[in-house]
Amino acid sequence: MSGVDQLLQMMGQGDLQGISTVAVQEIPARKAEFAGIDALPPALVKALADTGVKNFYTHQAWAVNLLRKGRSVVTATPTASGKSLIYNIPVLESIISDPASRALYLFPLKALTRDQLSSLEELGRLLAGQVQVEAAVYDGDTDPQTRARIRSRPPNILLTNPDMLHRSFLPYHRSWQKFFSGLRYIVVDEVHTYRGVMGSNMAWVFKRLRRICSQYGHEPVFIFSSATIANPGQLCSALTGHEPEVIREGGAPSGKKHFLLLDPEMQGAAQSAIRILQKALELGLRTIVYTQSRKMTELIAMWAAQRAGRLKKYICAYRAGFLPEQRREIEQKLASGDLLAVVSTSALELGIDIGHLDLCLLVGYPGSIMATMQRGGRVGRSGRDSAIMLIGHEDALDQYLLRNPREFFALEPESAVINPDNPSIMRRHLVCAAAEKTIEMQEMMVDSEARKCIKSLEKDGELLASRDKSFYYTRAGYPHKDVDLRGTGQTYNIFDHSTGEYLGEVEGVRAFKETHPGAVYLHMGETYVVQNLDLETSAVFAARADVNYYTRPITEKYTEIVDVQASRATAVGELCLGRLKVTEHVSAYEKRLVRGQARMGLIPLDLPPLVFETQGMWFTLDNRVRREVEDRRLHFMGGLHALEHGLIGCMPLIILTDRNDLGGIATPLHEQLQKGAVFIYDGTPGGIGLCTQAFELAERLVSRAKGILSSCTCENGCPGCIHSPKCGSGNRPLDKEAAMHMLEVLAAEQCGDVKRKVVSCRVEAEDSYMKEDSRKNDxxxxxxxxxxxxxxxxxxxxxxxxxxxxxxxxxxxxxxxxxxxxxxxxxxxxxxxxxxxxxxxxxxxxxxxxxxxxxxxxxxxxxxxxxxxxxxxxxxxxxxxxxxxxxxxxxxxxxxxxxxxxxxxxxxxxxxxxxxxxxxxxxxxxxxxxxxxxxxxxxxxxxxxxxxxxxxxxxxxxx
Missing domain, CATH: 3.30.420.10 (Ribonuclease H-like superfamily/Ribonuclease H)
Structure with a gap:
């Protein structure tokens, strides 16, 4: 009996008491399906055969044949389906036919770049007798001498990442003239990661890249690879302007997988994961544990190591914020087997080679089916049986999925959303574009939104107009350094207070909440207490300390409606979409004991408020609803607050987002509206389109929230329905019964004698004109x-x-x-x-x-x-x-x-x-x-x- 089977038997027999198996789905093994690629160069066929590739899966053959015809392609097949061959084959074929041919490979992580370089170097050695194929990595770890050599004599294949493309290639494109002149293919790996803020920034980087390519006489073919998402073609088109052929059906084989939904009952998801991990280590199973936050990653790794005894050395944490050399060492140890278990954030979600894994533990629902599939796809790559276990948190979304396992297993992957029209993102990239090449008002990149932005930049003096205003220049020599592709704000560097050692970094908004003075910060299993947050130098100084408590920020939030972009009536008010000005003030923090979570005290903070504009949606509730709630002796503000939590908590069920990407504010009397309202907004300055998407699906959102609250058996509210782990006011006040009444009236189709549809303008085809005729069977x-x-x-x-x-x-x-x-x-x-x-x-x-x-x-x-x-x-x-x-x-x-x-x-x-x-x-x-x-x-x-x-x-x- 395999180790996976033994562990499943333990779960089935209840050997791990307190962990209940809610549902099990078996994902059957799949046989390989092959197809041919005609007329490949004999040297390439032999080189591939020497690496063990003698047949091609159907999706590989289909994609390569399209690419050879000059079509852009996106392959959105499961993980471990051989997607790298899809771009390597046409690129190598073009180099064999024309040694001056060039290709640009873009990877979101440096580790992915190193993995791919090894494969290319091996193929290059096997082709050496026929053609010279040169490949090189150009990233932040490349030394200055090597960089200079690569620029003067660019290789056939250049592997880099988005940040280097933005900071080193586009602003200095004249130094890369030989490379851009021969550029035939652009490979965009893990394109599904280019969503939200990152994707909105990347849409502008790709606009700038195509603009430079056209200057050198080429329109390269794009080759995209993606995880399974609902809209791969639409995403790629929105990012690059290319409309690719979409390939979803894969022909690669896979072993049998067992997917378990687990209810940790009283002990919590983290403690349950540690207990299962202990058993897995004893059985020799190679395991990856995914968590929802950096802090939880560190805590689970630390607690698991404390209980692992002699196996302690085989467990390690992995997350963003670690130094590059630290992450690379962990990756190598996982691939070699020196580590048996890694506890990670989404940083290890992508296709970094970490060898064969047997077990994937998801500590809480990852927030999307796309992420669930991607993380679960990490196991079973060798063809052996494997297992994925989702351990539900106490929060509303996880509890809803545990109560509705059939619905969970029936969920489809979500759509990835970007918003290139985010004003703060657009402004910075237009300035960068002008620094690279003078902007002409008639060029394709300048649409109506860009025109407005250019006029604003001209007014602010960041762009300078020619006499006839047909051209725009920038006065900044190198504005690229001020643009962070992965965020819209500044980054704070974290240092050891005693030694000055660099520990990592944190984004500006998170810095106020996670690294304020007095905050407990975890890094590589060590506990630090923040001594100083220096706003002028964007630096955080933290000292090592053994403490028995953790900290949680207390925030106060206010919102101002800047612009209403759309609205429609509900049964008890309006649903609106528009731009909001949000003021968030981290005013204090709590100290809570690790054991028992008892509050030790509340410490005030003196930090400036965070003020930003973003996209948001809001429900208003007429005064009639307030009277109804108060007549029942319920808490109106508590109901609004619980309604806000309920709506945000189930948002990941309808759009591709994490609740941490969203913010919310409930108010019993908004100054501008003069009535009660619940606001939900994109947590990113400028907005990234999440609330715009949710506005269109608001009827479904209300229905989901109503279902979650009504199916929870608690009386007054709990983490399974209305408590939020990120509530800035400590989940006070909350009134579940009042929130239920509000959801009932929001979901009503009519109010009095006036018919008023709730929310969405969309009409589902099945519901609108398909009805079951009871007299027939069809x-x-x-x-x-x-x-x-x-x-x-x-x-x-x-x-x-x-x-x-x-x-x-x-x-x-x-x-x-x-x-x-x-x-x-x-x-x-x-x-x-x-x-x-x-x-x-x-x-x-x-x-x-x-x-x-x-x-x-x-x-x-x-x-x-x-x-x-x-x-x-x-x-x-x-x-x-x-x-x-x-x-x-x-x-x-x-x-x-x-x-x-x-x-x-x-x-x-x-x-x-x-x-x-x-x-x-x-x-x-x-x-x-x-x-x-x-x-x-x-x-x-x-x-x-x-x-x-x-x-x-x-x-x-x-x-």
Whole structure:
């Protein structure tokens, strides 16, 4: 019996008391599937065979054949499926046919770079008799002499990381002219890591890279490799502008895996993980333990080592913040077997070669299915049986998944989100771009958002305009040094207070919370107490100390609404999306005993507030809800606070995020709103698109939170439903029953006699027109009634003083298509209120730019709240997908093969001439086109548009 089987038997027989196995899923072994790659150079075929590669998996063959045709490709197959061959084969083939050919390999971590260099050097030696293949690493560890030699005589393959591309290649591209002139392929490994802040920065780095490549006469082919995510093609396109072929199905073999969901019951996830790790070490199983934080990584490694006896030397922690040489030593010991167990943050999630592993312990849900699959993919690479064990934390999300294991195993990977339009990110990269090459206002990189940003930079003196304002220069010689690709703020360096030894680094926002004066800081199993946080020099000084307590920051937060970008009615108020100004003040910290977590005291801090603007969404609750809550003798503020925790806690179930990427504020009376509100915001200055995505899925968010709170059996609230481990006010006050009432009314479809849909404009196709016919055994499509609306105005935007005054434009006619009668109904301006009453009878109102235009115009002529109607605004859906707008005419031309009969200016002319019938007929035709686009998208799941390259492309839609 294998060690994995023995451990599973122990779990099944209850040998580890207090750890309950909630569910087990067996992931069956998979056989290899092979395909051929035709006409490879004989020397390359022989070299590959000498390394043991004689056959190609189906996904490898498919990808290589596409790349040889000049197509960009993204391979999103499981870990350990041989993705490196996909880029090595075409790159080596191009070098054999043209020794001047060059390739750039980008890896997010230095360790990945070193792994790949070894493989390339071996292939290079085997090809030496036929062609000279040179490969070199150019990163922060490369010495100055080697750097100079590489620049003057660049190798065929240059391996580096995003930071070096940004700081050393692009600003000094003239020194790399020979390399850029021969650049044929750009390899982007682990592209799924380029999301959030990192991805938003990288989108600009890639824009700058393509800009420089075009200067040297090339548009390289991109080769992406990714973990399993929902939108690999969309992510790669958003990052680079290239629309790659997507390969998801892998042909690589894999051993059988056992996936267990474990409930630690009373002892907690960390202690349970240590007990299982002890058993695994005794059985000789090579194990990786993943945690959710740096502090927990250090604590589990330290506690496990204390209990391991003679096996203590085989356990080690691994996390970001360690010095490069420390991380490399740990990686080598894992690969060689000198270490049997490593406790890690997500830093070891990627494909660094650490050898064969048998067991993966996830201490808490990683926050996404993508991360779960990626971390679990670390085990079983040798083809032997392996096991993955997810040990649930006490928090709401983990407890919900433990109570609903079928739902957990059915979850699909999430979409990766980036936001290149983040103002603070865009500003810095535009300045860098101008330093590399003068910015022309007509170049592709300068879209409408960039134009606004350039004007702002000009106003602030960071960019200087030419006389005719067609070119922009930067006065900064090397602005790149001030741009951190992995964050939007500054970094603090941590030093040993006594010796001055450099310990690591911490991001600016985290520095205030984790390395404030008095904070307990853990590093490589050692405990330190922070003596000083120097704000002027961005340095932290910490002294070694043995303490029996840990620290937790206490924060105060305030928010100001800067701009409302979208809103819609709920049953008891509004759901809004917009820009927020957040002020967060770390005002004090608690000391708590490690054993028992008893509070030892509260120590005030004198730190400046952190102030930043970001994207956010917020629910308002009318005063009626407050009266209802207080009439029941419940705590209104406690309910709002619990509602905030509940919504944030289940956010990872609907979008790719970690709760630590989000912030929240609950207030019983917001100064600007004059009512109670719950705010959720992106924790990154400028925002990275998380709340924008959640706003569209808010109905699902409310439903999830309601399910989590109602399924928890506690009476007053607990870590399994409304307690948050990162609450800045110590989880006080909280009222679960009040929060449940708020979720009930938010989820209601109507309030009094007025129908008001909660949240999402999206209408799920299955729910909207598929119903089960009880008289038959098959599904019958029943089309629910809907209306399609369009209006024509009396005055132009210019005549009323701009688009901001569209409520003054008046309406000549509004036309509605009634799907019940299949007839068109017309309304004039005097009938605008009747129009609202008429539309109330439909479960869905469809249109194109209804929310930002039609409804605002109508609001100026009728006392009716059109925004309360259940609306599908197709333009907003398209803009959310593409990041930019398309005209109705463009979509009709490429999707339906038809054109609009006229335009809005012609309709204004007809109004002035009294040609009413022409206006009505034109408006009817627009309504018919809108209807046909809606039906096409509803039934087929996509629309078609023509991209900038002149190619017709599908836009996925879900209405």
């Amino acid at each position: 599904n019958v499509r029943i089309e629910l009634p809907y209306a399609v609306l369009d209006i024509e105005t009396r005055y132009s935007a210019q005549e009323v003083g701009g688009w901001g005054n569209c409520h003054l434009m008046g309406i000549s006619f509004a036309v509605v298509y009634d799907a019940r009668t299949r007839e068109f109904v017309s309304f004039d301006q005097e009938q605008a209120a009747e129009l609202g009453t008429f539309l109330e009878d439909f479960p869905l109102v469809v249109g194109f730019n209804l929310l930002k235009f039609d409804y605002r115009v109508l609001q100026g002529v009728a006392y009716y709240d059109f925004s309360s109607l259940p609306t599908l605004d197709m333009l907003r859906e398209i803009e959310a997908r593409l990041g930019h707008r398309l005209s109705l005419d463009h979509l009709a031309r490429h999707t339906l093969g038809t054109n609009k009969s006229a335009n809005g200016l012609m309709a204004l002319k007809w109004w002035k001439e009294g040609e009413m019938e022409k206006i009505i007929e034109y408006c009817r035709q627009d309504v018919a086109i809108t209807r046909d686009l809606y039906l096409f998208g509803r039934d087929k799941g996509y629309l078609i548009y023509q991209n900038k390259a002149g190619k017709k492309v599908r836009i996925p839609v879900a209405w």
